[in-house]
Amino acid sequence: MSEDRRSILEMLAQGKINTDEAERLLAALDKSMSAESGAETRTKPKAKYLRVLVEDVKDKHGVPTKVNVRVPMQLLRAGVKLASLIPDQAHAGVNTALHEQGVKIDLSQIKPENLEEIVDTLEDLTVDVDQGSGHGTVRIFAE
Amino acid sequence: MIPLFAVIKFRNRKNDRWRGFRLWIPLFLVWVLLLPVVLLLVPFAVLTLRLAHMKAGRSLAAFWQLLCSLRGMHIEFEVPDHGVFVRVY
Numbered sequence: 001m002s003e004d005r006r007s008i009l010e011m012l013a014q015g016k017i018n019t020d021e022a023e024r025l026l027a028a029l030d031k032s033m034s035a036e037s038g039a040e041t042r043t044k045p046k047a048k049y050l051r052v053l054v055e056d057v058k059d060k061h062g063v064p065t066k067v068n069v070r071v072p073m074q075l076l077r078a079g080v081k082l083a084s085l086i087p088d089q090a091h092a093g094v095n096t097a098l099h100e101q102g103v104k105i106d107l108s109q110i111k112p113e114n115l116e117e118i119v120d121t122l123e124d125l126t127v128d129v130d131q132g133s134g135h136g137t138v139r140i141f142a143e
Numbered sequence: 144m145i146p147l148f149a150v151i152k153f154r155n156r157k158n159d160r161w162r163g164f165r166l167w168i169p170l171f172l173v174w175v176l177l178l179p180v181v182l183l184l185v186p187f188a189v190l191t192l193r194l195a196h197m198k199a200g201r202s203l204a205a206f207w208q209l210l211c212s213l214r215g216m217h218i219e220f221e222v223p224d225h226g227v228f229v230r231v232y
Contacts, residue, residue: 049215068219074212082205087196 004029047123047142048073056136065136073142077119084110146214146231147171154226163226170231 005026012022049070056065086094091108098105110118127140149170154163185203192199216231 064221065223066219066221068217068221070215070217072212072215075209075216078205078209078212082202082209085197085202085205089196 002029002033046073049143050076050122050125051139051141051143053139054136073119073122076122077116080110080118083107144214145170145174145211148232150228150230150232152226152228154221154228156224161226 008017008022008025008029011017012019017025049072052067052069052071054065054067086107088108091106094107095105098107123142125140125142127138129138147170149168151166151168152163153165154161156162188203189199192202213231216229218227218229220227
């Protein structure tokens with residue numbers, strides 16, 4: 001319970017305001033809170049791309065090896081959707097192959113209903129790996 | 144909407160100077176040329192998906208979505224003397 005709501009209820013309990021006034025205050029509080037949360041969602045635009053930037057050590061000319069990949073989030077959605085359509089009998093084989101490669105993902109857990117959740121989680125992802133001077137850097141983020 | 148163009152750029156460095164060329168690939172022409180082949184292959188694809196116990200409609204829709212979402216893809220590799228840049232529009 002928020003501090004404002006608690007103080008309104010305390011004022012009601014102490015008899016400082018009547019039930020009608022308390023109801024009006026609570027309604028006004030709900031309205032302002034929903035407006036605030038709406039403003040928050042408006043200020044945070046949905047990420048469109050997943051970006052992977054890799055920069056390795058510089059050569060004798062000072063030119064580093066660079067990799068810059070921008071993957072549309074829609075492509076990830078489509079990929080996860082396609083993965084979720086893999087028939088049950090194929091899951092075991094695919095899971096074993098993934099485990100052998102060190103990818104511990106259970107494909108049977110990927111379902112169309114939790115697809116959005118997976119991609120939304122990626123939007124908050126930021127990975128920065130900096131190995132110090134003379135070594136490479138890796139940045140993964142959504143934009 | 145399916146991708147309409149792709150740009151592939153190659154760069155090479157010789158004697159400290161970068162040289163390269165850029166290819167604009169009109170993907171919409173590729174799609175037009177591939178359309179009759181795709182229409183011929185669709186029944187076979189549906190049959191194969193059915194035999195594999197996969198939902199044909201949903202699988203084809205997901206594949207279409209995959210193709211459409213390629214727009215905006217950007218891949219760039221640059222090693223000291225060479226560079227490749229691919230962008231899908």
